[in-house]
Amino acid sequence: MPVEVGGGLFGRPTVVNNVETLMCVPHVINRGAAWFAGIGTPDCPGPKVYSVSGHVNRPGIYELPMGTTLRDLIYKHAGGVQRNQKVKAVSPGALASPLLSGDELDVHLDVFSARPHSELGAGGIIVYGEEVDIVPLVLRASTFFANESCGKCVPCREGTRWIADALQRIVDGKGRQRDIDIINDVAGNMERKTLCMLGSFAAWPVQSALRKFRPDFERYLGHAPPRKQLPVLAAE
Ligand code: SF4
Known part of the structure; x- marks a missing residue:
């Protein structure tokens, strides 16, 4: 948000920094910018x-x-x-x-x-x-984003729900090739085409999963779901 002019929160100059940024500040002051720049990469120091x-x-x-x-x-x-x-x-x-x-x-x-x-x-x-099942994993991500969409723009409001519904059909063993096509198509119409980044955040996991782990999806098509769903995360 603009720091110098009144275009920030409530029309006032506004600065937002996260804790990770602020915790670097004392070290930069105490040890100097050159020391800080010596950590990390030239383009992305620290x-x-x-x-x-x-x-x-x-x-x-x-x-x-x-x-x-x-x-x-x-x-x-x-x-x-x-x-x-x-x-x-x-x-x-x-x-x-x-x-x-x-x-x-x-x-x-x-x-x-x-x-x-x-x-x-x-x-x-x-x-x-390697034991993780990618399809329920991206279903979980898609359901989260569908629930979090504020509904202000159509591609995100409708698209996140369409993707979550199509993934649910696939996980339930009722999915068809057409569902994969719908997911690809809808995700492509959300990525970088929404008012905030949530539309892209919702599209990326499922797009990359279809690109890199396609057999995981095809294993479900036209079949009853596998008897044992493997855990997504260790804590489950
Ligand atoms: S992309 Fe952002 S603004 Fe648009 S509906 Fe989703 S959460 Fe709301």
Whole structure:
């Protein structure tokens, strides 16, 4: 929001910073900008707080240099994946980001390096082991966004519900190829076409899941749901 002019909240100059930014300020003042810029990457200097959850052995909050690779974060810091599973997928910006596959662990986790692959967001990294079922996972994300849509713009208001309904049909074993086509089409009409970013946040997980984990969806088509739904997250 504008700091200098009266275009912010209630027509007043407004500044919004998160805690992660503010906690860097004393260190920059005490040690200097050059010291701070020596951490991380040239384009994205400084530390980053990564919040790691999901199927890792040591979930937690890790403050590391910007640009740390996903592989180092999972295996050097978060203790690897439970029961020595391979990584199947990662949400690097929580559920509001495109899924990364287990082949993309060398992605550097800074704002710019992550962007061709996904979105870092606030650094809420969720790691999924190879046993995870991607379809209920994206259903959960889509249901959340459908519930959170404020309804102000049509692509988000209608699209989030259409996607959640189509995914529910697929998970219930009543899905057809047409449902996958609907999801792709609707998500494409939401991404970057809504008033705020929620429309894109809702589109990205399902678009990336269909691109990278298509067999997970096709396994459901025309069949009763598998008897055992594997857990999405470790806590379940
Ligand atoms: S994109 Fe934002 S403004 Fe539009 S309906 Fe969704 S939440 Fe509301």
